[in-house]
Amino acid sequence: MGIQKRLVGSYLVVICLTVLILEIFLVFSLRYYYFHNIERILMNQAELSASFFQQYFADEDLEKQSERLLKGFANNSDAQVQIIDPSGRLLQDSTGLPGNNIMMKFVDVQEAVKGLPGVWKGEDPATQEAILAVSYPLKANDTIVGGVRFITSLTETISTVNQITVLLICVGMLVIAIVTILGLVLSRTITRSIKDLKQAADQMTEGNFSIRVHKRYRDELGTLADTLNMMASRITKSEQLKNDFISSVSHELRTPLTSIKGWIITLKSNGVDNKPLLHDGLDIIESESDRLTRMVDELLDFSKLDNGRITIHFEPVDLTELIQRIVRQLAPRAARQGISLEIQTGEALPTIQADENRLKQVLINLIDNSIKFTSPSGRILVHAYTAPRKVVIIVEDTGSGITDEDLNNVLQKFYKGDQHASGSGLGLAISEQIIKLHHGELRITSTVGKGTIVQIELPV
Amino acid sequence: MPSKFIRIGAMLTTLWLLGGCGVPATPLDTIKPPLSKANMQRYKTSQELIKLLPEKAQLLAPIQGQEGQDISFGDMDGDGIDEAVVVYEDNENIGNTLKAALFKQQNETWQKISEVNGFGYGLEYAGIFDIDHDGNNELALGWSLGDAGKGLDVYRLSEDKLKLLSKKAFHEELNLE
Numbered sequence: 222m223g224i225q226k227r228l229v230g231s232y233l234v235v236i237c238l239t240v241l242i243l244e245i246f247l248v249f250s251l252r253y254y255y256f257h258n259i260e261r262i263l264m265n266q267a268e269l270s271a272s273f274f275q276q277y278f279a280d281e282d283l284e285k286q287s288e289r290l291l292k293g294f295a296n297n298s299d300a301q302v303q304i305i306d307p308s309g310r311l312l313q314d315s316t317g318l319p320g321n322n323i324m325m326k327f328v329d330v331q332e333a334v335k336g337l338p339g340v341w342k343g344e345d346p347a348t349q350e351a352i353l354a355v356s357y358p359l360k361a362n363d364t365i366v367g368g369v370r371f372i373t374s375l376t377e378t379i380s381t382v383n384q385i386t387v388l389l390i391c392v393g394m395l396v397i398a399i400v401t402i403l404g405l406v407l408s409r410t411i412t413r414s415i416k417d418l419k420q421a422a423d424q425m426t427e428g429n430f431s432i433r434v435h436k437r438y439r440d441e442l443g444t445l446a447d448t449l450n451m452m453a454s455r456i457t458k459s460e461q462l463k464n465d466f467i468s469s470v471s472h473e474l475r476t477p478l479t480s481i482k483g484w485i486i487t488l489k490s491n492g493v494d495n496k497p498l499l500h501d502g503l504d505i506i507e508s509e510s511d512r513l514t515r516m517v518d519e520l521l522d523f524s525k526l527d528n529g530r531i532t533i534h535f536e537p538v539d540l541t542e543l544i545q546r547i548v549r550q551l552a553p554r555a556a557r558q559g560i561s562l563e564i565q566t567g568e569a570l571p572t573i574q575a576d577e578n579r580l581k582q583v584l585i586n587l588i589d590n591s592i593k594f595t596s597p598s599g600r601i602l603v604h605a606y607t608a609p610r611k612v613v614i615i616v617e618d619t620g621s622g623i624t625d626e627d628l629n630n631v632l633q634k635f636y637k638g639d640q641h642a643s644g645s646g647l648g649l650a651i652s653e654q655i656i657k658l659h660h661g662e663l664r665i666t667s668t669v670g671k672g673t674i675v676q677i678e679l680p681v
Numbered sequence: 682m683p684s685k686f687i688r689i690g691a692m693l694t695t696l697w698l699l700g701g702c703g704v705p706a707t708p709l710d711t712i713k714p715p716l717s718k719a720n721m722q723r724y725k726t727s728q729e730l731i732k733l734l735p736e737k738a739q740l741l742a743p744i745q746g747q748e749g750q751d752i753s754f755g756d757m758d759g760d761g762i763d764e765a766v767v768v769y770e771d772n773e774n775i776g777n778t779l780k781a782a783l784f785k786q787q788n789e790t791w792q793k794i795s796e797v798n799g800f801g802y803g804l805e806y807a808g809i810f811d812i813d814h815d816g817n818n819e820l821a822l823g824w825s826l827g828d829a830g831k832g833l834d835v836y837r838l839s840e841d842k843l844k845l846l847s848k849k850a851f852h853e854e855l856n857l858e
Contacts, residue, residue, distance in 0.1 A: 239688055247695065270826065273801045277824075277832035277850035289852070293829015297802050396687055 225405075225412040232404035233397070240393040248386050255382050256375075259353060260340060263300060263371040267338070267357035270294040270369050279361035287312045294369055303370040305356070307334050312367065324370070329356040333368035336360070342375075351375040414442040421449060430457045462636065473516055477509035522582075523647045526654045533576040533658045540570040540605060540612060543577065547584050548603055551592070559597035562588070565604035570612060571681055575659055583652040583663075587616045587675050590648065594673070595620035607681070611661075614677045622669040631665060726791075727752050730767050730784055733793050737772040741779070743807045744825070755809025757818050757838040762786050764838075766820060768804045781807070781822055783843055795843040797836065801826040806833070819846060 270293070278286060287304045291313040295302040302315040309325035311318065324330045332339025333356035341354045354372040358365050414437050421434040430453045434446040484502040492499040525531040548564045555562040584603075591601045595618045605614045623631060630636045632653045649665075656663040660680050667673040716724055730752065731740065740751040754763040765784040772778065779799030784791045799822065806823030812835055813819065820836040820843065831851040836843040 236687075239691075243691055243695065269801065270829075273824070273826040273829070273832065276800050276848065277826075278830065280850075290829045293826040296827025296829070396691070400687065 223412070224415060225408045228408035228411065229401065229404045232408075233401055236397055236400040240396055244389055244393050247389050251385055251389075252382055255378050256342075256353075259373060259375075259378060260355065263298075263353070263355040263373060264338060264340070264357070266294075266298050266300075267355050267369050267371050271357045271359050274369075275360050279366075283359065283361075283366045284312055291315055298371060299373075301372040303372065304359075305330060305333070305368045305370060307365055307367055309334060327354060327356075329354050330368065330370065332356060333358045333370070334365060336365050351379060410438070411442070413437060414440075414446070418442065418446060418449065421446075421453075425449075425453060430454075430460070462633075470516075470520070474513065477513045477516075480509045481506050519647050519651065522651050526651060531654070531658065533579060533655075535574045535576060537572045538575045538577045538580065539572050540614070541566050543581065544584065544603060544605060544614070547581060547588065551585065551588050555592055555601065558592060558595075560592060560595050560599045560601060562592075562601045563603070565602060567604075567606050570605055571607060573612060573679060573681055575679065576655075579655045580659075583655050583677070584614070584616070586648045586652050587677075591616060591618035591620060591673070594618070608678075610681055612679050612681060614679070616675045616677075617672065619672040622671055622673055623665070623667040624669055628665060628667055632663075723750065723752065726765065727767075729791055730765060730782075733784070733791060734767070734769055734782065735771055738769040739772065741768045741770060741804045743768070743804045743823070745806045745823070753807045753809055755818050755820075757783070757809055757820060758785075758841075759817060764809070765791065766807055766809065766822075768799065768807055768822070779804070779824070781820075783820070783838070785841070794841045795838070797822075797834070797843050797845075799834075800824045800832060805831050813846075823851075 270290075273293075274290065278290065283290075283304070284306065291302060291304055294304070295315040302313075303311055303318075303324070304313040305324055306312055309323050309330055311322040311324055325334075327341050329339030329341035336358045338358070339356040341356075343352065344350065345352050351374070352372055353375055354370060356368050356370045359367045359369055417434055417437070421432050424432040432453065433450050436443045436446045436450075484506050488499055488502045492502060522531065544564060544566065548562060552562050588601065588603065595601060599619045601616070601618045603614070603616050605612060607613075627636075631649050633650060636650075653663045656677055656679070662678045664676045664678075665673065666676075727740070731738070742751040743753075751767065753766045755766075756762065757764045763786070765786075766781060767784065768779065768781045770778050771780050779801070781797050781799055782793050783795045785794045786792075801824040803825050804823070805825040806821065808821050809818050810821070811818050812821060817837065820838070822834045822836070824832045824834070826832075833847075833849045833851060835846040835848075837846050838844075
């Protein structure tokens with residue numbers, strides 16, 4: 222069953238129950254109100270008549286004054302009024318019914334001649350009409366001298382009660398109808414959002430991540446729509462990154478391979494005779510192979526990082542020595558490009574617990590990046606110092622800098638500022654992961670055109 | 682939720698219907714003759730007396746005599762200060778609801794000192810005068826049961842209580858002399 226059906230259904234059940242209880246209550250109150258009031262009015266009238274009789278007319282014989290009394294008793298009432306003697310014989314009747322009828326068959330008359338007020342509801346023996354009769358004893362000096370009886374037809378009452386009952390039921394139906402329509406409209410505001418979400422989610426399951434959910438209201442479902450949209454755009458973006466990565470990695474792998482293959486062909490045809498050429502060629506093949514190896518290592522590292530399988534082997538590392546060794550190793554390359562690579566370590570750095578190879582990988586990656594983006598006659602400065610509870614290593618260059626937009630993304634895997642630049646786009650991402658595994662921090666600040674500063678903080 | 686409002690509305694309507702709370706007067710009920718200067722004092726007094734009666738009491742004016750006024754004045758205890766008699770319908774209780782209350786003026790304020798029950802449909806006559814010519818004023822209250830006849834009660838004030846002197850039935854016009 223759909224949500225809308227359930228919502229409207231529960232609305233309907235609640236309102237039907239409410240209306241039903243209300244109707245039953247109202248109808249019963251209505252019937253009580255009418256019948257009880259009629260009985261009370263007649264009883265009042267009878268009591269009033271009887272008490273007046275007892276106060277002022279008790280001395281005279283009932284039968285003799287009955288005609289006059291009847292006029293008075295019937296004065297204020299539209300009901301049929303009868304005066305009865307103690308044996309139940311009818312003395313007077315306001316509708317002109319012949320006298321001398323014995324009325325003892327009526328329960329109310331039996332009560333009255335015993336001295337108690339009596340009420341009887343039933344059908345008129347002659348006409349089968351529903352009637353209500355009230356009898357009240359007439360007393361004179363504590364003896365019962367007869368009774369006064371008020372009788373009303375209930376036809377009018379019953380039809381009025383029925384009329385109002387029908388009206389009440391109609392109103393109840395109307396309320397139910399209105400609530401049902403309102404329920405349908407209101408539940409649609411909820412179910413429409415849910416339907417939208419479901420359709421979008423279905424499309425996404427099919428692989429269509431370009432779809433976006435229309436946000437109708439700023440409620441929980443609206444938030445859910447936002448979340449779904451954000452998820453879809455993230456998936457699209459990472460899909461894009463993956464595709465870019467594959468094409469750039471293929472390209473990267475291809476460049477050194479082309480170079481190696483080209484030299485091998487050259488050396489095959491001319492290498493035997495030309496010693497210097499052979500030497501140069503082999504050098505290039507060696508460096509291109511190194512580049513390939515490095516790239517494949519990076520990919521392996523990355524997949525390990527991604528799976529969380531990378532492990533850090535902590536051992537005592539002399540940072541000063543390590544930095545000097547790396548700078549010495551990269552200095553020739555910097556020199557070839559006309560960049561000055563300087564080192565500045567103030568006081569002796571402490572020996573820290575770290576994975577030397579991984580740390581070396583990070584530093585080489587950072588300096589390598591700096592060399593790549595710094596023009597000739599530029600300057601790269603590596604310096605390190607101790608701060609309370611940590612060691613700070615800074616690689617600073619006068620290179621091209623990174624735009625703010627790129628700066629937010631450089632630490633993301635596969636991200637490359639320029640899609641056509643060489644490299645896998647993994648270097649910085651891997652470096653950051655390694656520093657994190659050392660419980661340290663890697664921060665990049667940069668100004669376009671002035672240079673970049675990368676700061677590594679490692680706990681002592 | 683609209684269904685909630687409907688339910689609350691229905692409940693309030695039911696309460697209102699069942700309670701029948703304070704149905705305002707119909708236009709017919711509000712028609713009254715304007716006050717004349719002579720009636721002003723009487724009106725003020727009647728307003729004061731009404732405050733001393735039960736909440737739902739309704740004043741009855743006698744059909745005969747006293748120019749249809751609903752208060753009768755007269756000195757019953759012989760101290761020279763008029764007492765007042767008000768006949769009212771007590772709508773609080775079911776049953777015999779006619780009552781006559783006697784008020785006495787003490788230090789400019791009225792006090793109810795005695796009350797007697799009435800009979801029949803309405804008040805025929807109410808007056809304070811010396812019926813039996815014994816020098817003291819009595820209270821005469823005539824009750825009516827339509828064409829069946831009338832009843833006259835005569836009360837005397839003794840020790841600040843109304844005591845029944847006589848009870849009589851009349852079938853014709855009341856003859857008080």
